[in-house]
Amino acid sequence: MPKGFYHRRWLLVLLVGMGSLATPERNLLPRLDWLPGQSSALSAVHTRDFLQLYTRNTPTTYYEGRQGPTGFEYELVRRFADELGVSLAVDRSHHIEGVLDAVRSGEADLGAAGLVLDPLTPGIRYSRPIMSLQPIVIYRRGLNPPTSVEDLVGLKIGALANSGSVLALRNARRDHPELGWRETHELENTDLIAMVASGRLDAAVIYAHAFKLSRIFFPGVENGFELGQPLTLAWAFPASGDLSLLERANRFIDRMHANGELERLEISYFGHDDYLEYVGARRFISQTRKHLDQWTDEFLAAARKTGFDWKLLAAISYQESHWNPEATSPTGVRGMMMLTRTTAARMNVDDRIDPAQSIDGGARYLQELVERLPDDIPSPDRLWMALAAYNIGMGHLADARLLADRQGLDPDRWEDVRKMLPRLQESRWYHELPHGFARGKGAVYYVRNIRRYHEILSYVTRSQRQFAPLVNSRAASLSPSFNIVTPDAAP
Incomplete structure (x- = not known):
């Protein structure tokens, strides 16, 4: 018998006798x-x-x-x-x-x-x-958009065998016995989406989160409607x-x-529930494919120097200039990272429309903002606040943090500071603040957009091996064995 076994068993029996295992601390006991x-x-x-x-x-x-x-x-x-x-x-x-x-x-x-x-x-x-898992119907663009189960009758519909999608179809069929579909255990959700995109299926039933993750790779596939109640993972x-x-x-x-x-x-x-509107996401992916490769080396170099994720720097640059090296705003900020003359001078950037200098200077400026924030602000809140400061300045961010503190919120949490930023546009608030008016609502959108662009770039890079073969040619070569559930078959 292992050493200590009897001692541990005796201790447990004693604790049970004392009623200790009925307390919230029971999880700490063996x-x-x-x-x-x-x-x-x-x-x-x-x-x-x-x-x-x-x-x-x-x-x-x-x-x-x-x-x-x-x-x-x-x-x-x-x-x-x-x-x-x-x-x-x-x-x-x-x-x-x-x-x-x-x-x-x-x-x-x-x-x-x-x-x-x-x-x-x-x-x-x-x-x-x-x-929660919500089954949804997706369909090929060009078809009449299905909005109900009745619209699915007669369509070539695919689903994964033994999945919640099939369960949702079976439940729908109780009220619509004319509904039929094809199910297979040889494919995955991305295969079904690819087959819908290629025309080999008219529609498919998959989970909303799976489509959310992959839809930017399949612009020819649309979200139809939710099928039944949410299921549980x-x-x-x-x-x-x-x-x-x-x-x-x-x-x-x-x-x-x-x-x-x-x-x-x-x-x-x-991703977040308020994910970038689909058309905007597709536009961003399109721009990524057309333009990002020519600037990737510059983003990687700046990332190595500052420690930021290169995809975050690319997201900031897209938000600032849409990756246009010669971008110029009415207020005079210029370049890939839209630097002011003052910031460019402080970051030793001689030519703001030089892509390498602009990206390097913008990354170092963001690093400076992160370092200037109080030490008590944790990550990732620290980064989101630094991004807001990149947009409206450190003084206005300090005002928003001051408002958060006055309202009994936590000035070190981005979610609380984010709620206060729009008040910088309201006279009853900004007149009482050291730095006055600022477009605080714009700063909220600014940070939100950069986070979403960063998410999309992360999806693209980490999922490319999963999706690229499907987008390019795999859909045409898929030859799965489908079990066809006909309308007159038992559900």
């Missing part, structure tokens, strides 16, 4: 099923020192990025493995049913693959809800065996919800 020698799912993971994950290779779950494995669900499971103190083993070469089969058989400790919480799934226990665990690993995962998910980490992770991968 459970009996964690102890060496006990047979449980959790102790098995600790014994072998790794967590076995089965997933799918998709932009929303797991894929190889520039710096190694990434993806929303992969990142979440990795954090769970870190909390357990074990490494993470990933098997990603599966479709949905393959992941569920591996979980049922015990080959996988858990499945995280865009799975819908369905208590009726045989052999599977599901975790707490992770995020969850992790899958074997129904056989004990609940120790599932319970630990549930506590982890609850904590991620409570501390806001899950929401932040969701935003980092899928």
